[in-house]
Amino acid sequence: MTTATASPTPTGVATGTTAQDAPGEAAGRPSLATAWWMVGALFLWLRRAESALTAAAIGAIAGGAVGNVIDRLRFGAVVDFIHAHVATPWGDLSWYVFNVADAAIVCGVAALVIDSMVSRCTRTA
Incomplete structure (x- = not known):
């Protein structure tokens, strides 16, 4: 697997902005408030x-969310710069384009799922 630098700027579904919202428009401001509200709820949890x-999983999710909010404030959109792909004789097999904040969120959610499965097994045993 290799990484290549790219700079697509997705508008973001999770925070409520869509393709018709231009980066930095007023429509993105309520979504930032929503993102901060979600981070606050994660810190209460x-x-x-x-x-x-x-605790580590929630911290990773909150950290990733804060990182994406900072990108949105600084650049007007979240900047993805890691492109996971493998070159084969049949062509380039391309997976996702993401950033470190996205990876933290995914790893945090995976850790929460694993923790819930492990704790459920411990309670029933």
Whole structure:
């Protein structure tokens, strides 16, 4: 797997902006407020975390969300710069284009799923 630098600027569905919203327009401001509200809710959940894995996962999700909000404030959109792909004799197999904040969010969600499965098995045993 190789990485290539690219600079697509997705408008973002998770924070409520869509393709018709130009970066930096007023339509993006309520979505930033929503993102900050979500981060605040994650920090409230973090204070009640019962395991270190849950706390780390929530921290990764909140950190990724803050990183994406900072990108949106600084550049008007989230900048994705990692392009995962493999060159084969049949052509380039291309996966996602993402950034470090996106990776933190995905890893945090995966850790929450694993933690919920492990804690469920421990309670039933």
